[in-house]
Amino acid sequence: MASRTPRTDASTEQLKADLEHLTQTLEELVGATADDSRSNIKQLREKAEQRLQExxxxxxxxxxxxxxxARDSVRDQVDSCDRYVHDNPWTSVGIGAAVGVVIGLLIGRR
Known part of the structure; x- marks a missing residue:
């Protein structure tokens, strides 16, 4: 499993904070509807909609x-693999042949 970067941790924490903030606003809205105060409900509804959009x-x-x-990372990995194959063609052929033999043996066991 890949290790988490500080940026990923910060992003996760920001997501948690956003969801908690939205949850708090929705709870306020639900609590206000029990009041049945029309102006209060309208204000809280607008606040909840704004936070939801944000x-x-x-x-x-x-x-x-x-x-x-992720797309850039995959592209970089594909480029590295392509360079390796071009720099080491016989090694690549050997690896491909070995993988083919192993797959053939596994299929033949059935």
């Missing part, structure tokens, strides 16, 4: 950033 935008931005980072 949280949604933050989560979307984080998701896009994580997707971009």
């Amino acid at each position: 949280t949604r935008h933050r989560l979307e931005a984080r998701g896009e950033r994580l997707y971009s980072e």
Whole structure:
């Protein structure tokens, strides 16, 4: 399992804080509806909607950033593999042949 980076920990903590903040606002809204104070409900509803939109935008931005980072990481790994194969063609052929033999043996055992 990959180790967590400080940036990942900070992102996780920010996500927890966002969700706790949103939960608190929604709990206030639920509590206010028991009051049946129309102006109070309207204000809390607007506050909850605003926090929900803010949280949604933050989560979307984080998701896009994580997707971009993962895509870049995979691209770098593919480039490294491609360079290795071009730099060591016979080693790559040997590895491919060995993997083929192992797969053949495993399939043949059935």
